[in-house]
Amino acid sequence: MTFDEFVGARLPALLRYATAVTCDPHLAEDVVQDVLVRAQSRWGRIGGVDQPEAYVRRMVLNEFLSWRRRVARRAVPVRDETIEAASPVLDDPAGRLVERDAVVGMIAALPPRQRAVIALRFFEGSSDAEIADLLGCTEATVRSHASRALATLRGSAMSRGSAASDSGSTRPALTGKESA
Amino acid sequence: MITDEEIRAALDRVVARAPDPARIRAGFASRARAHRQRRALLVAGGALAAAGALGVPSILAWRDRRGQGPGDGTVPITPDVRTPPNLGPAVAEPIPNAAVQRVAMRYRPSWLPEGYVEMSRTASVGSDASNYQSREWMRVQDAAETPDKNSEPPPYIRLVLVPASRLELGDWRIPAKINGADGGVSLEDGQIPQVIWRIGNGLHLAVQVGSVGDDRTVALWIARSVEPDGVAGVECPLRFGWLPESLTGEHQVSLTQWGDTWRATLQVISDRIEVASVVYGQGITLPPDGTESMVRGRQGIVRSYENGGGWAYVFLNDGRDLLVSIASGSGVAVDDVVRIADKLDLGPPLYHGWIGQR
Numbered sequence: 001m002t003f004d005e006f007v008g009a010r011l012p013a014l015l016r017y018a019t020a021v022t023c024d025p026h027l028a029e030d031v032v033q034d035v036l037v038r039a040q041s042r043w044g045r046i047g048g049v050d051q052p053e054a055y056v057r058r059m060v061l062n063e064f065l066s067w068r069r070r071v072a073r074r075a076v077p078v079r080d081e082t083i084e085a086a087s088p089v090l091d092d093p094a095g096r097l098v099e100r101d102a103v104v105g106m107i108a109a110l111p112p113r114q115r116a117v118i119a120l121r122f123f124e125g126s127s128d129a130e131i132a133d134l135l136g137c138t139e140a141t142v143r144s145h146a147s148r149a150l151a152t153l154r155g156s157a158m159s160r161g162s163a164a165s166d167s168g169s170t171r172p173a174l175t176g177k178e179s180a
Numbered sequence: 181m182i183t184d185e186e187i188r189a190a191l192d193r194v195v196a197r198a199p200d201p202a203r204i205r206a207g208f209a210s211r212a213r214a215h216r217q218r219r220a221l222l223v224a225g226g227a228l229a230a231a232g233a234l235g236v237p238s239i240l241a242w243r244d245r246r247g248q249g250p251g252d253g254t255v256p257i258t259p260d261v262r263t264p265p266n267l268g269p270a271v272a273e274p275i276p277n278a279a280v281q282r283v284a285m286r287y288r289p290s291w292l293p294e295g296y297v298e299m300s301r302t303a304s305v306g307s308d309a310s311n312y313q314s315r316e317w318m319r320v321q322d323a324a325e326t327p328d329k330n331s332e333p334p335p336y337i338r339l340v341l342v343p344a345s346r347l348e349l350g351d352w353r354i355p356a357k358i359n360g361a362d363g364g365v366s367l368e369d370g371q372i373p374q375v376i377w378r379i380g381n382g383l384h385l386a387v388q389v390g391s392v393g394d395d396r397t398v399a400l401w402i403a404r405s406v407e408p409d410g411v412a413g414v415e416c417p418l419r420f421g422w423l424p425e426s427l428t429g430e431h432q433v434s435l436t437q438w439g440d441t442w443r444a445t446l447q448v449i450s451d452r453i454e455v456a457s458v459v460y461g462q463g464i465t466l467p468p469d470g471t472e473s474m475v476r477g478r479q480g481i482v483r484s485y486e487n488g489g490g491w492a493y494v495f496l497n498d499g500r501d502l503l504v505s506i507a508s509g510s511g512v513a514v515d516d517v518v519r520i521a522d523k524l525d526l527g528p529p530l531y532h533g534w535i536g537q538r
Binding site: 007020028037062107119122123137141150154 | 182184186187188189190191192193194195197198199201203204205207208463465466468470478479481493495
């Protein structure tokens with residue numbers, strides 16, 4: 001398989017994967033483009049492995065989790081105004097749209113490794129062993145990341161619920177949180 | 181309470197917003213071209229930096245344009261006037277734990293352009309202590325904000341203490357006095373903008389400046405502000421507990437930070453080439469193609485190279501990564517790479533409060 005054939009066949013899936021892992025379409029685009037540029041220059045080797053797509057997916061994950069990128073990307077993933085712009089209260093008095101996008105926002109606000117574990121487990125359906133292999137850590141570490149992530153998500157949801165009840169508002173009370 | 185199904189649904193909604201593949205394909209050619217250009221710049225910059233730091237001037241493209249400075253200005257070679265300080269005096273730094281390996285930094289600038297903060301310190305340790313030191317400053321926003329990956333590397337300022345044998349005062353410079361000492365300013369073309377001067381005992385100091393603007397003039401101003409320090413220090417929580425006899429050389433420690441995480445490095449330098457390195461910090465990128473193996477009593481990943489050398493990685497229970505790398509061709513067996521990692525002394529928390537300060 002040539003590089004062009006690979007891109008032609010697998011780019012959409014690769015972009016979906018990167019979007020799930022990063023929880024950020026713009027970051028996913030950046031990551032995939034960078035990875036493809038690097039993969040192209042090494043395609044002689046990558047194209048010869050049994051599963052080039054798995055290799056490239058690992059590159060995507062590593063790129064997302066790389067130290068420099070993580071530091072460089074320590075921007076706020078979801079801001080209040082983003083949530084507000086995406087959630088017109090008048091059009092959705094029950095706040096369901098707000099609530100649904102708030103879940104996305106909470107996932108996006110997780111630290112990168114936790115975010116990746118959540119995406120790999122819930123979107124890719126990967127086992128802990130597979131995730132451990134991808135992240136280069138133990139299964140126990142994967143479970144630890146998942147546990148912390150779920151606790152954060154559920155804790156955020158509970159505090160959001162309390163805040164909404166206290167204020168009588170259905171808007172999320174999310175504040176910016178660094179991703180790194 | 182968020183259920184698993186709600187999480188899956190949320191991820192599905194995110195994925196529904198995945199970028200358009202057609203747009204990626206359309207932009208790929210220009211991205212690849214920019215990448216190649218950037219790599220060329222980095223390689224060239226790295227070569228120049230290496231040449232500047234390690235004294236390999238023969239690779240520089242010299243052109244005698246003495247007296248001409250950057251832009252339309254002229255480097256103020258004379259008079260040799262000390263730069264008025266805009267930084268406060270050196271302040272003693274806390275030493276939270278005497279067990280941590282610490283090297284005092286011997287020199288500091290007393291003047292820096294506004295907005296530049298210290299991000300990195302490197303020093304020789306052991307018998308070569310103080311033979312090589314470097315300190316680096318960058319703009320706050322370059323560490324804290326999203327850089328444009330296709331742009332030039334961010335501006336930097338570096339103060340380097342180096343044996344004269346590594347960084348010679350050749351004829352590739354404009355002679356200049358630096359606070360009375362013999363030195364010189366690099367020529368305009370093909371060289372890293374820097375000012376070098378003798379400080380005695382076979383040592384030179386250099387100020388290297390990149391992309392700050394009017395780089396050689398800024399380098400000269402900084403150089404003329406440099407003064408003894410002795411209170412600032414670099415601490416490294418890493419110490420080799422065992423090394424194969426073949427891995428000899430100068431040991432260097434460094435502590436660097438971008439954003440909100442620090443990284444400590446311990447290197448063995450032989451004949452100006454890194455033969456071993458240990459990196460300790462968060463979010464270290466794992467090299468490819470490793471296999472699982474026990475490292476420091478935990479599940480880690482190792483890889484051996486064909487001609488010896490390799491690396492061993494482990495995620496430690498303090499939440500930091502540890503990566504030990506031994507150069508390819510070193511003849512060191514992978515079991516010994518793991519042994520280096522296993523025997524490594526990891527010290528207590530270190531002081532890094534100087535990071536991000538002027």
